[in-house]
């Protein structure tokens with residue numbers, strides 16, 4: 247089966263706290279088609295980031311399933327989840343989370359080196375991607391020597407270097423001014439078209455969400471009908 251559809255069933259996430267159990271996700275059901283561009287919107291605290299983290303294999307649900315091509319990733323052993331995540335998912339966060347002491351090129355090479363690729367192959371791929379995102383002239387710059395928009399472009403190149411099938415972006419332009427945000431958003435759209443990725447983006451912007459194929463609205467740990 248080469249169907250990469252994502253299907254989420256009865257996803258629940260709760261945390262025990264001193265004041266009792268906090269229910270952050272209260273039974274999420276969601277199907278995301280291969281190649282779809284999905285926006286997730288909702289008020290602060292609705293559970294959007296939590297859902298993204300569970301979809302991406304970063305945070306374990308309390309209950310429920312997240313199936314990629316019919317395989318529930320949360321039924322895999324820990325090493326299986328790590329390997330699934332490295333092979334399948336690219337992440338872009340609001341705060342790029344680049345390593346400050348490494349250059350743009352090294353930051354983009356990093357996932358390949360960690361995954362066991364040789365330096366030469368990692369370097370070639372990272373250079374190609376940095377050129378694609380318009381940063382061929384900034385390979386040797388460290389994050390602190392780049393603008394916010396450039397840093398986010400490096401983060402997008404890094405998210406793509408392992409050739410993921412799914413790109414998860416949590417407020418990727420939330421920290422940028424409107425012009426820079428527009429150019430990063432356009433880059434995400436180009437990337438989607440070029441690589442035929444499934445793309446799930448959390449955003450507070452209704453305008454940006456409206457450019458996606460579908461909008462899912464969350465409130466209080468549920469998806470609104």
Ligand SMILES: Nc1ncnc2c1ncn2[C@@H]1O[C@H](COP(=O)(O)OP(=O)(O)OP(=O)(O)O)[C@@H](O)[C@H]1O
Pocket residue numbers: 261263268270288289290291292293294295296297
């Ligand atoms: N470790 C934790 N323990 C208890 N509650 C938590 C924990 N982590 C998150 N929460 C709660 O889960 C809820 C949802 O958080 P989440 O970050 O998923 O929301 P969000 O919709 O992404 O919000 P925002 O738009 O502000 O980023 C929040 O009310 C938060 O306080």
